[in-house]
Amino acid sequence: DAKTTQPNSMESNEEEPVHLPCNHSTISGTDYIHWYRQLPSQGPEYVIHGLTSNVNNRMASLAIAEDRKSSTLILHRATLRDAAVYYCILRDGRRNQGGKLIFGQGTELSVKP
Amino acid sequence: DSGVTQTPKHLITATGQRVTLRCSPRSGDLSVYWYQQSLDQGLQFLIQYYNGEERAKGNILERFSAQQFPDLHSELNLSSLELGDSALYFCASSVGGGGGPGEQYFGPGTRLTVT
Numbered sequence: 307d308a309k310t311t312q313p314n315s316m317e318s319n320e321e322e323p324v325h326l327p328c329n330h331s332t333i334s335g336t337d338y339i340h341w342y343r344q345l346p347s348q349g350p351e352y353v354i355h356g357l358t359s360n361v362n363n364r365m366a367s368l369a370i371a372e373d374r375k376s377s378t379l380i381l382h383r384a385t386l387r388d389a390a391v392y393y394c395i396l397r398d399g400r401r402n403q404g405g406k407l408i409f410g411q412g413t414e415l416s417v418k419p
Numbered sequence: 420d421s422g423v424t425q426t427p428k429h430l431i432t433a434t435g436q437r438v439t440l441r442c443s444p445r446s447g448d449l450s451v452y453w454y455q456q457s458l459d460q461g462l463q464f465l466i467q468y469y470n471g472e473e474r475a476k477g478n479i480l481e482r483f484s485a486q487q488f489p490d491l492h493s494e495l496n497l498s499s500l501e502l503g504d505s506a507l508y509f510c511a512s513s514v515g516g517g518g519g520p521g522e523q524y525f526g527p528g529t530r531l532t533v534t
Contacts, residue, residue: 338519338520340520340522344462348527348528349421349423349509349511349525349526349527349528350462350509350511350523350525351421351525352522352523352524355520355522357520393462397520397521399518399519399520400517400518401516401517401518402517403475403517404467404469404474404475404516404517405450405452405467405474405475405513405515405516405517405521405523406452406464406467406475406477407452407454407464407511407523408464409454409461409462409463409464410461411461
């Protein structure tokens with residue numbers, strides 16, 4: 307399984323944008339880039355995914371490098387509720403691989419008021 | 420609320436015992452996944468079932484087994500429990516069984532404590 311590298315922790319101020327980086331230099335053509343987050347005492351929560359193009363949804367934006375070897379999750383205005391561990395995951399999109407998610411250590415985001 | 424339910428929420432048992440964790444997927448989802456989260460190993464994929472059949476297997480111990488029933492709920496059976504099995508066990512579900520992006524929706528987890 308292709309691996310991702312993320313900073314262990316990041317800090318942000320409330321109502322400011324946050325850019326969470328992820329390196330995935332061994333990504334293959336069939337890998338989707340997924341982001342999940344885990345709030346304290348909860349199960350992981352889907353945030354966003356992309357394949358080649360940048361993506362936006364109500365929670366966040368995902369910027370994908372042209373060579374797909376890195377990506378950045380963007381929270382446009384951090385709130386205290388966004389404090390969580392953010393996981394960048396490469397999910398193999400081939401049918402015979404099932405749908406498993408391989409979690410790394412993630413980035414622990416803290417948000418200061 | 421993700422729509423995925425897990426019972427029980429907490430479970431305390433002794434070494435050597437056997438327990439069963441239960442998961443009900445979101446309505447319409449055919450895949451169920453089981454994950455284990457411990458302090459030293461992080462979140463680890465255990466096993467996936469799709470429409471009643473095993474689809475993918477991770478680092479699941481031989482003492483652990485799972486199944487998915489015709490109504491699509493799933494059970495994870497843990498036997499001959501050891502102290503190291505103490506962890507949070509999450510169930511997730513998705514519509515498809517693989518292929519394409521396939522976001523997963525996680526339940527609140529079952530906290531297992533083995534004493």
